[in-house]
Amino acid sequence: MKIGLFGFLFVMWILIIIGGGILVTILGPFSITGYGDFDWILTSGFKAIFAIILVIIWILIMSKLKNWIFRKELKF
Amino acid sequence: MTELIVPAIISCIVAFFTVYVMTPSLIKFLRKRNFSVKDVNKKEHIMIVRPGGPSIIAGIITSEIVLYIFFQSNEILVIIITSSIAFVIGYVDDRKVMGGWFKPVALVIAATPIILLGTYDSNLSFPLFGSVHIPVLYIGIIIFMIPITGNTINSIDVLNGVASGFMIIASFSLSIALFILQNYEMAIISLPLGFVSLAFYKFHKIPSKIFPGDSGALTLGGMYGAIAILGHVEIIASVALLPAVINSFLFLTSVKRIVEHRKIKGIPVEHTEDFKLKATDDKTAPVTLVRLILASGPLSEKQVGHAIFKLAIFSGILAIITAFMTGASI
Numbered sequence: 001m002k003i004g005l006f007g008f009l010f011v012m013w014i015l016i017i018i019g020g021g022i023l024v025t026i027l028g029p030f031s032i033t034g035y036g037d038f039d040w041i042l043t044s045g046f047k048a049i050f051a052i053i054l055v056i057i058w059i060l061i062m063s064k065l066k067n068w069i070f071r072k073e074l075k076f
Numbered sequence: 077m078t079e080l081i082v083p084a085i086i087s088c089i090v091a092f093f094t095v096y097v098m099t100p101s102l103i104k105f106l107r108k109r110n111f112s113v114k115d116v117n118k119k120e121h122i123m124i125v126r127p128g129g130p131s132i133i134a135g136i137i138t139s140e141i142v143l144y145i146f147f148q149s150n151e152i153l154v155i156i157i158t159s160s161i162a163f164v165i166g167y168v169d170d171r172k173v174m175g176g177w178f179k180p181v182a183l184v185i186a187a188t189p190i191i192l193l194g195t196y197d198s199n200l201s202f203p204l205f206g207s208v209h210i211p212v213l214y215i216g217i218i219i220f221m222i223p224i225t226g227n228t229i230n231s232i233d234v235l236n237g238v239a240s241g242f243m244i245i246a247s248f249s250l251s252i253a254l255f256i257l258q259n260y261e262m263a264i265i266s267l268p269l270g271f272v273s274l275a276f277y278k279f280h281k282i283p284s285k286i287f288p289g290d291s292g293a294l295t296l297g298g299m300y301g302a303i304a305i306l307g308h309v310e311i312i313a314s315v316a317l318l319p320a321v322i323n324s325f326l327f328l329t330s331v332k333r334i335v336e337h338r339k340i341k342g343i344p345v346e347h348t349e350d351f352k353l354k355a356t357d358d359k360t361a362p363v364t365l366v367r368l369i370l371a372s373g374p375l376s377e378k379q380v381g382h383a384i385f386k387l388a389i390f391s392g393i394l395a396i397i398t399a400f401m402t403g404a405s406i
Contacts (some may be wrong), residue, residue, distance in 0.1 A: 005368065006390055009318050013394045017401075020202030020311060028208035044212035051213060063329050070368060 004069045011065060019054055027051065083146035084264040091139035091268035095275035098131040103279070103286050115284065117235065117377045119351040127170045127289025128280065132272055133163040136299060139268035150193045151306045152265055155299060161186035162226055162298025166291035179230070179294065183223035186298050190218050190305055197308050203401035218305055224324075225301030225317065230293035231327065232320040234366055236282035238381050242320065242388050243273040243296045249316040249392030250300070253399035254307050262307035269299050282378050312402065316395035319387040323365035330363040348374045 027050055032042040106112065106125035115122045136159050144152045165182040168174065190196055198214040199207040210217075233239035247270040254263035273296060279285045288296070304313030314321065342361030348354050352374040355367045369375070369383045 005322075005365075005387060008322065009387060009391055009394070012318055012322070013315055013391075013398075016311065016315065017203050017398075021205045023200075024202050024205035024208045027210075028206075040212075044210075047210055048213050048216065051210075059325075059329075062325060066326070066329075070371065 008066065008069050012062065015058055015061060019058060022054065023051065080260055080264055083143055084267060087139040087142045087264070088267050088271045090142050091135045091271040092275045094138045095131050095135035095272050096278065098134055099128060099276065099279045099286060102128065102131050106286070113287065115236070117347070117351075117353065118283070122283075124284050124287050126287035127167065127291045128276060128286045129163055129166055129170065129289050129291025129293075129295055132276055132288065132292045132295050133159060135272035135275065136268060136295065139272070140265070143265055143268075147261065147265075149261070149265075150195050151262065154189045154193055154195045154306060155265060155302050157189040158186045158222065158302040159295050159299040161189075162222070163291050163295040166226075166230075166289065166294035169290040169294075179227055179290070180223040183226045183294065183298065184219055186226070187218050187222040187301075190222075190302060191215060196305055199308070200310060201308055201402050202311055203398045217310065221305055221310065222298055222301040225304070225313075226294040226297035228317060228320045228324050229297030229300065230290060231324050232365070232384070233288060233293045234364075235377050235381050235384075236284040237277060237280045238384055239288055239293050239296070240273045240277040240280045241381065241385055243300070244270055244277060245385065245388040245392050246316045246320075246395075247273060247300060247303075249395045250303060250307075250309065250313055252396055253309055253312045253316075256396065256399040257309065257403055259307055259309075262303065266303045266307065269296065269303065272296075282381060309399070309402075312395050312398050315398050316392050318391040318394070319365060319384060326363045326365060326368065345370060352376050353380055 027047055030043070030047065031039070032046060033039055035042055103125055106127075111127075112123040112125045115124045137156055140152050140156050144156075162183060165179060165186065168182075169179060196214065196218060198211040199209050200214060200217070201207040229239055229243060232242055247266065251263050251266045251270060254260075254266055276288065276292070280288060300313065300317070304310050342358045343356055344358070344361040344364050344367040345353050346356050353366070353370055353376070354374040355370040361367070365384065366380055369380055375383070
């Protein structure tokens with residue numbers, strides 16, 4: 001059980017690092033141009049939506065992983 | 077670096093002894109006014125006084141004022157103001173139980189001094205990959221960070237000594253990370269949080285003489301969140317906090333709404349005949365970190381606390397590794 005929790009923590013950590021890599025390599029250099037003064041708003045909006053999607057994916061993965069790691073113990 | 081040693085030592089001594097000296101008087105004061113709650117995890121009918129928030133905030137304010145005399149930086153002012161606002165919000169909840177949304181929404185106010193005084197950097201640093209410049213999105217991170225850290229620490233304050241003990245481990249891990257990243261001034265500004273928690277743990281550890289209450293937990297969590305933003309160590313701070321994050325994550329994914337824990341009908345943990353803690357089979361009860369630790373069998377309150385501390389040490393080590401990885405880029 002406790003090893004399961006340590007494993008769960010470790011996977012959370014790995015997912016944070018991978019998520020950070022995606023943000024820096026894909027989201028960081030991304031910019032929308034051609035809309036004049038609205039460029040920065042559109043770019044920021046896209047980055048915000050992309051970041052929120054990443055967080056939702058992170059939550060879904062963690063939720064599935066929780067059920068998988070603790071399937072024996074989670075009788076409740 | 078050497079000129080920072082004297083203020084660091086003085087502020088740590090002030091932080092520790094303010095709480096250490098003030099808390100016994102606070103316990104007497106609260107006992108006289110009968111500000112106490114039943115310790116539900118004890119066989120005997122034991123009443124414990126609360127909240128310990130006033131001595132915690134006193135330790136933080138006095139030690140940070142000492143640092144302000146030396147450094148005169150806006151970061152110290154922000155730490156004092158943010159922690160104080162978090163304390164007031166928690167104290168209101170201590171005196172009158174508010175709805176589930178009160179603390180997360182009200183704690184947004186505690187984040188505003190960071191924005192108003194401009195003491196943040198819009199670059200979010202990640203381990204190995206470097207940083208990303210997100211000026212607008214970063215404001216959102218500031219607004220969410222303080223409510224998340226405040227409520228996360230509050231949510232783990234379920235057993236004797238756990239919130240303060242957990243905060244000792246998480247905050248010292250964060251201070252070590254700041255030293256590794258050579259952000260010495262912020263590292264020193266962050267040290268009082270660990271020493272305040274250490275002094276309070278003396279009275280909060282099992283068997284508790286005082287509970288921190290919402291005012292204590294939100295003050296500790298609010299200051300932790302502010303350090304994370306001001307020190308540009310948001311990701312490292314999140315890693316050090318992972319066991320508490322898991323607790324909030326498990327709670328929210330099982331309850332599926334933001335709700336005050338006192339209003340949950342299902343009981344996640346019950347007691348055996350010898351008063352050990354035991355996970356219930358109640359499907360309506362929220363899944364929590366304690367319930368998950370107990371899923372393999374009953375444990376004493378002390379054993380559960382130690383299991384949480386082991387997880388905190390593990391995530392603290394991961395946070396320090398993350399700091400080394402943040403310093404090195406691919």
